[in-house]
Each structure stands twice: as C-alpha cells, then as structure tokens.
Amino acid sequence: MQTNDTEPKSAKRPAGRRGRPSKGSRNGDTAETILDMAEDLFSKHGFHGVTIREVAREAGVDTALLHYYFGTKKGLFDAVFLRRADVLNRDRLEALDRYEAEKGDQMTAEGVIDAFIGPVLEWQAKGGPGWKHYCALVSQVNATPVWGGETMTRYFDPVIRRMLALMRKVMPAAREEDLYWAYQFLSGALTLTMGETGRLDRLSEGLCRSGDLDTARREMACFAAAGFRAVCKQG
C-alpha cells in the first residue's frame, strides 16, 4: 500500500504466521499492509496509544484478521519491530566491514561513526514513509524504560559491539569506560535524530530541518568523533 521501500537493498517478509495470500484485497500482501499501518500508528502514539481496531480500520480489514496473522497485539508490535531490524543490522555490519577492509589501520573515528550511522540515516531519508515511521518507533522504544532497553539490547547489540571494536583499533589507548559512555552519547544523538520530532525546526525557527538527514549525518559524525577523541583523551 505504501511500501516503496526498495532503495538501498531489499526488504524481507517474516510475516507473523503465513507467507502467501492469494485472493481478496486487491493488493499483493494483506499482512504486509497491516504491518505498514501498525508501524505508522505505533510510531505516532506508542504501543498503548494504539488499538488493534484502529490498525484494522486503517488496513481496511477486520480485527479478527490481525489476530489470525499475529496472535496478540504484542505479537503485532514485535512483528513490526523485527521486520526492518534484520535489514538494518545487515546493512550496518556490512558498512562497518567494508570500511575496515578499505582503510585497514588508516581508519578514523569519523569514518567508523559514519559507517555506523550511515545506513540508518540513508534508509530514513530514502526508504519511503515506512522507514521514517520505523525510525521514529525505534527512537521511542529506545527511551522506554525496562522493556525498551531490553528490546534495543536484544535487536541491536551486535552492531554496536562491532562499532566499538573498530573504535578500539582507532584509539588503542582508550579506557573501556570512556568508550561506553561516549557510545551512550552518540546513541542519544542518533536516536533523537531518528525521531524527526520537528523540535530542531521550531527551536531554530526554520534555520535547520530535522528531515535534512545529509546534514545530520555530516554534523553528527563530526560532533561525535570529536567527542570520542576528547573523552578517550586521544588526538
């Protein structure tokens, strides 16, 4: 229905229960449409702020169908969260690997951070509305106590560990604690940017746009690289 999400790579389809529909609604995949609508609504109102009736209405189906595909409301949410996590993880690991292979011991903090944040901001900018919604959802989950932290850990820790491994090569004398704190600040900067809340636009009275993700990427790499170096007493 709105999944024009085929820019950097190609999406997966880990549907809640089945894979192939065949008839009925004129579009290709009903489960996918449900996920798109759920993604949109969850990203705007959070898990508790959305009812499965709203999702069903937006998707043009009955609530019973959501239960058929995803079991429970939580099952629907998890399916939404998982769908793009795989794509994101693959692209980010690939970007970090490629960067290391290219530069070897010529790597810089800027380069590592750019490889880490690049795929995210790329999808957010060019992946269509679905990806924008997904990024906003991740931004919210990251700020949700207890289960939000656990969810982020479960899905995204490997990429973060890979990034930190590269950063250790760039700054061999860095203390471990400093690296972790610096990562936390980068994480906050990235997830807030993924929210595109429009706060920056209002604050700067239109001078900056939250949606200008090329600028965000450049500025964030510069800001965070300097931050890493300072905190880790390097350069």
Add this chain to the structure above:
Amino acid sequence: MQTNDTEPKSAKRPAGRRGRPSKGSRNGDTAETILDMAEDLFSKHGFHGVTIREVAREAGVDTALLHYYFGTKKGLFDAVFLRRADVLNRDRLEALDRYEAEKGDQMTAEGVIDAFIGPVLEWQAKGGPGWKHYCALVSQVNATPVWGGETMTRYFDPVIRRMLALMRKVMPAAREEDLYWAYQFLSGALTLTMGETGRLDRLSEGLCRSGDLDTARREMACFAAAGFRAVCKQG
C-alpha cells in the same frame, strides 16, 4: 509519601485546583501523593500505559478524587509534568547566570555545558525517587512525536536559548546552523542519560552504571564541548 525532594532547593505546589487539605488521609497532602504515584506510573509506562484507576489505587484513593483535583487524565499528566519544570528551569537559568557572572569572557564550552546539565543531573542523583521518575518521564516525552516535541518546546525553550546565547559568546565565529545541530546532539545525549534505562549497564556488562551521574556529567561535558568546538570549527 515519598517526596524526600529537598536537596538543591525547595519544591513548589501548583496543585491541580486547591492548595490546602485539612483532614482525611493521615499524610499532609493528598493531591501531592496522587501526583507522586502518577509520576511514578507515567514514567514507567507512558501516558497511555497508565489508567487513572491504577493511579488511584496506588495513592489509596478513589478515581473520583483524581477527577476532582485534576479534571481529566490529561490534566493529571500536565500537572505532573509542570510540577518540577519550574524548579528545574529556575535552577538551570540561575546556574547559567552564575557561571557567566563568575567567568565573564573566560567562559569555556565545557563550563557552559556543565552549567546547563548540572542542575538536572544533580536533582536526578540527589532529589529522591520522585525526581528520578520525573527525569525518566522527560526523557520519554522528548522522544514522543508531535505533542512531545511541542511539550518540550513549551516548557524548556527559554533555558536552551540562554545556553545557546552563552555558547555564542564562547564561539563568536560559529555558524547558527552548526550551533543548533550541536545542541540537538547534546539534547539527545542528555535525555537518554535522564532515562536511566540500564542499557549502558547491560552493554558494558556492569563496567558502567547508568545511575553514576557524577561520571555522566563529567563525561558528557567533555564529549559535548569537543563536539561543539568541532562542529563550529573552533579550537
């Protein structure tokens, strides 16, 4: 009930409708107890994840009383959010003013940022559980689309503008866009830290603790100051 919130300054009491209770429950201020419980629950589950019945039960009163004091559920939420915002804004403006008065044109980026984040992390560390809940709540609201951004703007913009004004004095040649982007990254770092989600603890396998706010303050000032300088091409 749990408001041992008298460390840096003293709290205000902008109760929803009345000021003075007189009899009934053995504690001093019923409305304040309701606010404490609502603050706790909202900070853990978000606005939609909490029912006024739960708040009433935790506070040991009937739901009708919540409506008596705060009108609607949204009214209750706003009262929670406003209660400590005044205290926070006063302290932060004061800290920035004091820093400028002390240092004049000897100010540094580190110093400005420390004055900006100091009062927040101070309350979070030493203000008791109520302040911890409040900080986690702000962290979530900051990541909430549309109304979250508007809420943050409404309550906290003056402090931010004051901080940016001082930063302009420290770095007179900085471009405005760069200042705003740098602020956004600092904001993300600060609000994520205010969440104390425990994510850092898990990621670092216990090496760093989210609740170690003295370290957070020191590292954040160092990280963000270097970031500001780099992005604004100064120093």
Add this chain to the structure above:
DNA sequence: GTCTATAAGATGATAGAC
C-alpha cells in the same frame, strides 16, 4: 483468508450522598 457476532472485562468520566 476473511468476515460476523459476541464474550468478558476495562476505561474515562459524572452525579450525588456524606
């Protein structure tokens, strides 16, 4: 696969007694 019908309970809010 998709829908109708409905169970079984929770929700925000109000009127009015004390």
Add this chain to the structure above:
DNA sequence: GTCTATCATCTTATAGAC
C-alpha cells in the same frame, strides 16, 4: 474532601460461518 454507584463506551480476544 472523599466516597459509592453508575453510564456509556471501548478494549482484546475467540468461536464459528462462509
């Protein structure tokens, strides 16, 4: 101030027809 009682609505979820 505080509670009891209640309304009208909405909630997730399931059974079963087509």
